[in-house]
Structure formats: C-alpha cells, structure tokens
Amino acid sequence: MNVDLMRKIDHHLGVPLTFVSTYVLKTLYWLKGKKPATPKNILFVELSEMGSTIIADPAMKRAQKVFDANLFFVIFSKNKPSLDLLKTIPQENIFTLCEDNLFTLMRDAVRYLFWCRKNRIDTAIDLELFSRVSALLTGFSGANNRIGYHNFHGEGLYRGEMLTHKVSYNPHIHIAKNFMALIHALEAPKPEVPYAKVLISDDHIRLDQVTFSDDEKEFVHQKVADCYADYDRDAHELVLINPNASDLLPQRRWPKANFIALMQQVLTQYPNALVLITGAPNEREEAQQLLEQVDHERCINFAGQLKLLQMPILYSIARLMVTNDSGPGHFSAITPLKTFVLFGPETPKLYGSLGNSTPIFAGLACSPCVSAANHRKTPCTEPVCMDAITVDTVFKQVQIELNY
Numbered sequence: 001m002n003v004d005l006m007r008k009i010d011h012h013l014g015v016p017l018t019f020v021s022t023y024v025l026k027t028l029y030w031l032k033g034k035k036p037a038t039p040k041n042i043l044f045v046e047l048s049e050m051g052s053t054i055i056a057d058p059a060m061k062r063a064q065k066v067f068d069a070n071l072f073f074v075i076f077s078k079n080k081p082s083l084d085l086l087k088t089i090p091q092e093n094i095f096t097l098c099e100d101n102l103f104t105l106m107r108d109a110v111r112y113l114f115w116c117r118k119n120r121i122d123t124a125i126d127l128e129l130f131s132r133v134s135a136l137l138t139g140f141s142g143a144n145n146r147i148g149y150h151n152f153h154g155e156g157l158y159r160g161e162m163l164t165h166k167v168s169y170n171p172h173i174h175i176a177k178n179f180m181a182l183i184h185a186l187e188a189p190k191p192e193v194p195y196a197k198v199l200i201s202d203d204h205i206r207l208d209q210v211t212f213s214d215d216e217k218e219f220v221h222q223k224v225a226d227c228y229a230d231y232d233r234d235a236h237e238l239v240l241i242n243p244n245a246s247d248l249l250p251q252r253r254w255p256k257a258n259f260i261a262l263m264q265q266v267l268t269q270y271p272n273a274l275v276l277i278t279g280a281p282n283e284r285e286e287a288q289q290l291l292e293q294v295d296h297e298r299c300i301n302f303a304g305q306l307k308l309l310q311m312p313i314l315y316s317i318a319r320l321m322v323t324n325d326s327g328p329g330h331f332s333a334i335t336p337l338k339t340f341v342l343f344g345p346e347t348p349k350l351y352g353s354l355g356n357s358t359p360i361f362a363g364l365a366c367s368p369c370v371s372a373a374n375h376r377k378t379p380c381t382e383p384v385c386m387d388a389i390t391v392d393t394v395f396k397q398v399q400i401e402l403n404y
Contacts, residue, residue, distance in 0.1 A: 003247055011375075014131075014132025015158055018132050021139055021140070021160055025140070034144050038067070038122075039123040041069065041122050041123065042064075042072065042122075043116065043125065043141055044089075044125050044127055045125065045138050046074075046127035047076045048131065049246075050327040051329070052175070054207070054330040054354075055175055055330060056179045057086050057088055057208070059182060061088060061208075063125075063186070070093065072089065073089045074094075074097065075097070076097055076099045077097065085210075086208065095115050097109065097112065121141050122143055123144070123145040123147070123186065124137075124141040124146050125138075125147045125183075125186075126146075126147065126148030126163075129149055129372035130157045130372045135148065136160075136162075145186060147164070148165075148167065149178075157373065165182075165185040171350070174352065176205040176354060177204070180204055181195065181198070205354060207333050207334055207354045209335065210334045212312075216313050217316065219310075223306060228298070236272055236274040237319040238274055238317065238318035239266055239276070239322075240322070241276070241277050242321060242326065243279070243290060243324065244280070244324065246327070249345055249378075251344065251345045252325045252326065252342075252344060252345055252383075253383075254389060258389075259322075260290060260293050262395055263275050265391070267299060273298065275294075275300065277301055277302055278303060278314075279302075287303035311331055312334055315331070315337040316337065320398065321338070322339075322340045322342070323339065325348075332353070332357075333353045333357065334355065337355070339355060340357070340397050341353055341360065344362070344368075344388075345367065345369050345380070345385060347367065360393065361389075362385050369385075
C-alpha cells in the first residue's frame, strides 16, 4: 500500500476501532481482574520507520538490563532488516506484518494475536507517535503492562485509551529520550500522571558501536574494486552520497541538481576522492541518472551492490557520507563514519543521528512542518527548506572533514 492510502485507512478505520476497543479492553481486563505484572517478555511495537529501530536501541537495551527480560518486536516486513543491524532482538522474537494490502495486514494482525499469547507477552511498549494500528496492536497484545504516548489535554491524534502507563510525549527533546521515557515509566515505583518524571541525559542514549573483521572489510573493498578497476584502498578516500529518502516524506530530498554539483566539486578539488552513490537495488536507475550527469570517472553507481546488513561495513571504511534525513543517517551511527545529514521538514533536535553526525538545517520559519499531530504529512509541495541548503554550505562542511 502507498503511504497516503495507509494514512487514510489508519484514520477512517483506526479512529472508530480504537474508540470501540478502548471500552472492550477495559471491560475484559476488569472481568479478568488483570493487574500490572513484572516485565519478563517485553514487546516493542514500531512499524513504519527503519531509522527509529536504531534510535530505540538504547531504550531496548535498558529494558533488557533492568528487567532481565526477553525482548520481542513487531514491525512491517519491509523494515525488518533494520532490526538485524544491532541484533538486539533475536530473530525468532520478531513478528512481521505484510502491508501490501488491507487483506494481508488484517490476516497478519490475526496471526499476531496468537503469536503474542504463544510468547506470553506481559508488557507491550508502543514506540509510535501517531499510528492507530500500533495502538491496536499494543492494546490487543494481551499484555498486562501497556506503555505508550498519550496526548492528555492536547488536541493531537486520537488513539484510544488502552494504555496502563500513559507517557507524555515531549516535542522539545530528542526522540531517543522520549523512547527512554517509556522504559522509565515501566520502572516507576508508583503511578505517575503523566509518566515519566525523570531526567534523561545524553549518556543514556548512546548507541553501541559495531566492529567488523578483516575478511568482511576485504569483501566490501573488493565490491568497490569491481565497480572501479583503479581503486586503491590506501590512496582513495571513499565519499558516500545518499540522494534518497523514504516515500513516507519525499519532501526530505535535497534537489538532485545540488547533489550533482556537490559531487562535481568534490571530484574536481580532491583527486583522491572516489564518490560512491549509494542506495537500494530499486534505486539503482535513479543513481545511474545522477552518475551520467556528474560525468566523472571517479563517480560510481554503487546502489544495490550491498545488502542493508553489509552497509555498515562500507561505512566503517569510508571517509564521510552526505545524506538526506533518512535511514542511512541512522545506520551509520553505529560506526565512526562522519555523516552530514540534510534536514528540512523535520528537525535534527528531535531526529538527529546519534552517531558522528553533523546536521545541516536551514531553519526556515516554516520548519519543521511535520509532527505527531499532523501524522507527519505536510501540505508543502515545494520544499524550499531543502532548496535553502546551498551546495556551498554543504561543500564547506565536507572540506573541513577532507582537509583534516
């Protein structure tokens, strides 16, 4: 299903379903006399954003450490590979929902109900800010503890009232700290309104770094050599360009002409730079179009050359990456790679990478224009906020790194 259709289904079916489900679940739990339980099997619910699974990792690790619990996760099938990067959730504990159409989604939702009972889920944590689907999955998980964000007196999106721990989402702190607040709500020794009344420092949201063997790095070096016969790993500096962004918010894309101009400047001024245009296999054609316009022998179409799980290996041997605000900016955070992330409709204060990253943000009066309150859908069709980030601005940042 395309993103707009999913939003419509989530609204037109989600609102009445969450309203009815609120009272159904309250009645069922009252009849069964269910009370909060000690967390042992904790389910995280996050469906639509691959980058969020990386940002949520510190919170998941804290839950595992504090409660000595088994961790589970439910996610859309197309986004599952993002969970495999850090391996915090065992493969057998991941449930995937197929979002191809409404029928497959409903079919998998029924399967999910049985899967939760089979795994004795006692705690469900909804990481989503606006999805009614995730609210329903959390509510019907069978868990005694159900933690998520609640709008209290706000006029944000209605998601029912199926939570036992209602956390106040704070739009003024990083989303990683908001995720951590969900875990602190579960830790609270007594009920709070709202949860969670704690200070969460930057140290609490640091990501674990990954390391790779010489053989793994050699494999990627060879992939680069297959695309560029004169590749010299000791002489060339790998500069990665990710011109893509999720269809969830296409306004996050920096103009293609700017990427082309940036790559041409890098290649002209740095004879040892080898520019790799990265992307998924289905983005290879678009990368080829950029390559042809750059028209330089040291510019390589590298889209589709590696699987997602192999991308961090590339990040570990590259010098830097320039990317739109999308998954790669978060995936690179588990490596030391210097990453420059271009922001427009979203703000780095909330969704900035947790790694060795520098956000580049024009900060127009209209930015950010997406939030939990508008289902992350903006009326803007001309993202001036991205156009306002000039090639020279980005190139100056890249120069600092390449000259270091």
